[in-house]
Amino acid sequence: MLYTAVAAGGFRRYATYRVATAAGVFTNTVFGFIVAYSYIALWNERPHLGGYDQAQALTFAWTGQALLAATAMMAGGGIAELQERIRNGDIAVDLHRPADLQSWWLAADLGRAGFQLIGRGVVPMAVGACFFDLALPGEAWTWGLFLLSAGLAVVVSFALRYLVAVASFWLLDGSGLAVISGLAAMFFSGMVLPLRIFPDGFGQVAQLLPWAALLQVPADVLLGARTGGAVVRGLVFQAGWAVVLLALGRLMQSAATRKVVVHGG
Amino acid sequence: MSGAVGEALIEVADVEKVFSVRRKAGRLRRVRQEVRAVEGLTFTVPRGEMVGYIGPNGAGKSTTIKMLTGILTPSGGRLRVAGLDPSRERTRLARRIGVVFGQRTTLWWDLPLKDSYELVRRMYRVPDAAYRANRERCVELLDLGPLLDVPVRQLSLGQRMRGDIAAALLHDPEVLYLDEPTIGLDVISKAKVREFLREVNTERGTTVLLTTHDLTDIEQLCRRVMVIDHGRLVYDGRLDGLRAAGEGERTLVVDLERELPPIDGLPGARTVKVAGPRQWLAFPAGQSAAPLVAAVAARYPLVDLSIREPDIEDVIARLYAGGVPGVAAPPAAGR
Numbered sequence A: 001m002l003y004t005a006v007a008a009g010g011f012r013r014y015a016t017y018r019v020a021t022a023a024g025v026f027t028n029t030v031f032g033f034i035v036a037y038s039y040i041a042l043w044n045e046r047p048h049l050g051g052y053d054q055a056q057a058l059t060f061a062w063t064g065q066a067l068l069a070a071t072a073m074m075a076g077g078g079i080a081e082l083q084e085r086i087r088n089g090d091i092a093v094d095l096h097r098p099a100d101l102q103s104w105w106l107a108a109d110l111g112r113a114g115f116q117l118i119g120r121g122v123v124p125m126a127v128g129a130c131f132f133d134l135a136l137p138g139e140a141w142t143w144g145l146f147l148l149s150a151g152l153a154v155v156v157s158f159a160l161r162y163l164v165a166v167a168s169f170w171l172l173d174g175s176g177l178a179v180i181s182g183l184a185a186m187f188f189s190g191m192v193l194p195l196r197i198f199p200d201g202f203g204q205v206a207q208l209l210p211w212a213a214l215l216q217v218p219a220d221v222l223l224g225a226r227t228g229g230a231v232v233r234g235l236v237f238q239a240g241w242a243v244v245l246l247a248l249g250r251l252m253q254s255a256a257t258r259k260v261v262v263h264g265g
Numbered sequence B: 001m002s003g004a005v006g007e008a009l010i011e012v013a014d015v016e017k018v019f020s021v022r023r024k025a026g027r028l029r030r031v032r033q034e035v036r037a038v039e040g041l042t043f044t045v046p047r048g049e050m051v052g053y054i055g056p057n058g059a060g061k062s063t064t065i066k067m068l069t070g071i072l073t074p075s076g077g078r079l080r081v082a083g084l085d086p087s088r089e090r091t092r093l094a095r096r097i098g099v100v101f102g103q104r105t106t107l108w109w110d111l112p113l114k115d116s117y118e119l120v121r122r123m124y125r126v127p128d129a130a131y132r133a134n135r136e137r138c139v140e141l142l143d144l145g146p147l148l149d150v151p152v153r154q155l156s157l158g159q160r161m162r163g164d165i166a167a168a169l170l171h172d173p174e175v176l177y178l179d180e181p182t183i184g185l186d187v188i189s190k191a192k193v194r195e196f197l198r199e200v201n202t203e204r205g206t207t208v209l210l211t212t213h214d215l216t217d218i219e220q221l222c223r224r225v226m227v228i229d230h231g232r233l234v235y236d237g238r239l240d241g242l243r244a245a246g247e248g249e250r251t252l253v254v255d256l257e258r259e260l261p262p263i264d265g266l267p268g269a270r271t272v273k274v275a276g277p278r279q280w281l282a283f284p285a286g287q288s289a290a291p292l293v294a295a296v297a298a299r300y301p302l303v304d305l306s307i308r309e310p311d312i313e314d315v316i317a318r319l320y321a322g323g324v325p326g327v328a329a330p331p332a333a334g335r
């Protein structure tokens, strides 16, 4: 299949950046320690903040570092390249080919995320588990559900970044939007602080926004704050946003295609 | 491949493309302005032909190619490629044509060249045997063997272009459009690309439409040339006819043994420049250089010589200024 080959290419491509991967693992680990010690201070002051005990809070911190690269929250991930192709007009060539643009980039991004989940996620998580007392599940199926949720997190993250990239068809400079969207993702995913610790109204709204699908939901699945039906609801929440945002991306993509084909860009 | 040689594969009738651009006028005001990139464009290309499409920057060459691939809709007129309306049936057409945009790559930047070919095979669903044969042929003729495992970003411009041309041909297209394929290439890459295109056209019967502003490409490859300027076709016919129509001048550059007064008294030639022992003689492009060379050699201590072809900008400028025959010639003129 074409798109599996594209995904495999995305995986291999990031696998070739060995130095960048090593540097990223180092950064994620260092930040893991910083965040973990901040959380220890915070949870000593306010035990059971947001309903998490300290082990769960630390698990949240390390899960965030493990998923940071895969969900490409800060940088555009592979999508920055799409934005550049739109900006310089290379995108016209892509439109000519008998392949769907969104599916192509989704496949490439899933390949990238697959590599980064392993290459950038496993080591920080393992280091965190060595140095701190984490609330990691013992049963394999909880890990399985976490991986499923992490996969959906990547899809939602892609769908959001794709919207930002396609917006470059109308913006003179899409980099501002990319920065804003990155900041929104960092905050509303729970990367800065878990969304559950925010005051009721704000916290609840934040947990309904699509960014919650990036970290808050998968972390809660892993650290046991979501069990049983809550896991299923979490996954449905993620899948729902994935479908909505991908559909929105398609709409924007066809409008953009019309614009290119009629107005030449 | 379907269809007989000689049947019209590309049909362009009275095609027009108008872009509307917004320009700043004053501090806050913006005005809409229409740019006619192409107008009244009419030509046909029979199956199996190799046509050169030349013109200065901004003439409308890329716009034409984009309309022929379907990634740009014409504002008016009628366009057919292999019987299909390109912009309506872009994806169906894509399986039957190959495109190379000199300035843009379709190769996957960070992966080895061969991975991009693998993706092309899947994207166009090329049957295994055809894929293997095509890839082998391209690799051999374009000398890609040592490059297959190299990530595209590490290729030189000439290597990348050869890689892109091969990628455009793996699915056996009936037509190959090339938009400035030799721009910025080194001499060796240029020669390889030209040789390859000749092979593709004569051996495979692929119809080729080649955009360039390098007259040498056309001279070495195409019997027929179309000239576009300011969005209008100003010439369509044989290359030698273009030279005559443009009343272009060729230049004979001679190196003499020593500094001498300007060469004088040769029929049909005049000395336009002298620099030390080197002199430049202009003569009509339609005239053979042989008698002139013989005359110079007979009378002057000649050390070396070379001939410069009129450049295309020059020829086109003359085409316009002179209102010479050949301007807006009928599509089939001179063939």
Ligand SMILES: Nc1ncnc2c1ncn2[C@@H]1O[C@H](COP(=O)(O)OP(=O)(O)O)[C@@H](O)[C@H]1O
Pocket: A263, A264, A265, B019, B020, B021, B035, B036, B037, B055, B056, B057, B058, B059, B060, B061, B062, B063, B064
């Ligand atoms: N998307 C576009 N929007 C507005 N004007 C354009 C666009 N594309 C091309 N043009 C204009 O159309 C004319 C022809 O351009 P082009 O076809 O690229 O020329 P060439 O390829 O011969 O250099 C130029 O004046 C160019 O500025």
Ligand SMILES: [Mg+2]
Pocket: B058, B061, B062, B063, B179, B180
């Ligand atoms: Mg051009």
